[in-house]
Amino acid sequence: MLLTPVQQTTANPLRREALHAGIVDPGMDSMRLLSETAMRFPEALSFSSGAPHDGTHDLAKLSYHVDRYIAHLREKGVPEQRITRLHFQYGPVNGFIQEEVARMLAKDEDIDVAPEAIMITHGFQEAALVALRGLFRSPDDVLLSVSPAYVGIRGAARMLDIPVKGITEGPAGLEPEAVAAAVRAVRAEGKRPAALYLVPDFSNPSGTVVPLEARRRLLALAAEEGFTILEDNPYGLFASDEERLPTLKSLDTRGDVVYLGSFAKSAFPGARLGYLVGDREVVGEDGARRTLAQELSKAKAMFTVGSSSLSQAAIGGILVDAGHDLRSATRDLAAVYQERLAATLDALAEHFPPERYAEHGVRWNRPRGGFFLVVEVPFEADLVAMERSARDYAVSWAPMSMFHLEGGGERALRLGFSNLTPAAIREGIARLARFIEDESTSTPEATS
Ligand SMILES: Cc1ncc(COP(=O)(O)O)c(C=O)c1O
Missing domain, CATH: 3.90.1150.10 (Aspartate Aminotransferase, domain 1)
Structure with missing residues (x-):
């Protein structure tokens, strides 16, 4: 319009x-x-x-997907009253299809995380806003970002007054040496590189792919320098078997990567559904431990209260129907x-x-x-x-x-x-x- x-x-x-x-x-x-x-x-x-x-869109499938998810809950023995409340009432802030997403991530991306490490969001866009809000504390915290970059990340940072330092990519995407140089430059200004944003697989806008060795070096750099990697991956699912590379998140053994997922391309963008994977533990003063995704739910609660139950049911139905294997289903x-x-x-x-x-x-x-x-x-x-x-x-x-x-x-x-x-x-x-x-x-x- x-x-x-x-x-x-x-x-x-x-x-x-x-x-x-x-x-x-x-x-x-x-x-x-x-x-x-x-x-x-x-x-x-x-x-x-x-x-x-x-x-491939078909209106008849909208209600089919929702019904499929409801049937799945019934098959699992979830009481009817609970299923009804889940769909009509305010629901859990971090969503109710985390288990389905965890199974999908294990099958599609070899990412092994507990449902508690997943937050269902209003698309990638809300996942980015939540991650940035939670990880950036001071005006001196800088977001390093691949450049050229998807406009959604730059806009999210701008709306939160977070300064961004662009790192120009090469023909093989973001180069670890360039990231190391940017980290030094940010520190030389007395600032802190809090996080690094990239799309390692078939980036938007340039279509670049970061090679495996560079992925490992980026992870090592994040560990050395203490920044979080924000990995955005809406296109990796469509890679052919020969082209497919492991995501940074699947190589991450320390919880340094926050994975920002979207169902816009793998299912349909009208659902406005995505997710955030934050498995790193956060320890409170009382010694209580939560996942980063659980801790960040305070931000999500204030942005959107929770994600749409209808969209979650539709995507949940698609995942159940696909046997949680979206890669094969697409x-x-x-x-x-x-x-x-x-x-x-x-x-x-x-x-x-x-x-x-x-x-x-x-x-x-x-x-x-x-x-x-x-x-x-x-x-x-x-x-x-x-x-x-x-x-x-x-x-x-x-x-x-x-x-x-x-x-x-x-x-x-x-x-x-x-x-x-x-x-x-x-x-x-x-x-x-x-x-x-x-x-x-x-x-x-x-x-x-
Ligand atoms: C790099 C990138 N990230 C994420 C998305 C999807 O975002 P959303 O889930 O908010 O629709 C897109 C869609 O164009 C994209 O190109």
Whole structure:
């Protein structure tokens, strides 16, 4: 829905500058502007977002999933009155499907944690807010983040006034040496690197994968330097068996990793369901020990009171139906995404053959999975250029500069191919190629 300015005038309008810096910051509005621009040109083929494939959604399945979960509780012998209360009443702050999620994590990711170490959240986004609120105590606590980064983490930190230091990734994602240098730089300013955020598997926006050895070194660095790793992994589930790498959380023996999960891509984003895994023990002054997830429930209680019982039941039903093995249950979906990635790469290669590189100056990375790839172009690819592309060439994309935390990415764009059929992808890349060629020839310094 477009945010249309209101016509009505009030006698005493509030000045926007009087609101929190996170609301005033134009950077916080970039995703909305991007989707609004894409929506204003409905005939444009959209590579702007990372929306999951919606071809398999079926309304009849909504109630089926909920019923499946209720049936599961009955099979377990849970009394009818308790099942009814669970769905209609205020429920436990940390949720009621932790056992299902723990079984899923064991099967899908070799992550072995107790249900008490899991908090069910309102998507990844709430998991990030809760983790940041709990782990950041002083204004001198800094979040280290891979850059370019998913806008959700930068926004969550901004809304909580948490300073972020971006660490520019390489072709193989976040490099441990760069993280060590950032830790030193933060300490040299008298500040504390409290946590490090990354998406090790097929990152958004760049599609990079952190190699196994670097994962081990990042864990060793976290242990040495005493920071928490915030691992965000919505795309790893779709990796082929050959590409699959262990998550940092599955390699973590000390509880240094807080794993921020989402059901947006593995189930459906409308459920707005995710989870936080925090198994590190927290010791109180009275000597009582709780998991970090239990301790952080105080933050969740104040953000959202609890997660929707209907969404938990729907996701619980999906997990039960899948035998808690979402990886196997989503094999067909993973094949759909692989096909779309291949279609995007093939179409790019067809329109920008390497022998003509000097002429077009266009290059792109070749991820092995995920929903995104990055195309470098010889002109400024900002929101204004994106609007031209959507209006005149009927194809939209996302400017990479929106994801860079320390500047950069001005001449690059992100292509999200997850919700386009291969035929639409071929047509979309043909339109994009015309746009890129026209922009390149109309930008004087483009070929320099
Ligand atoms: C890197 C990353 N993390 C998390 C998410 C999902 O977040 P949520 O569960 O809040 O929808 C996305 C979706 O685009 C993403 O790209």
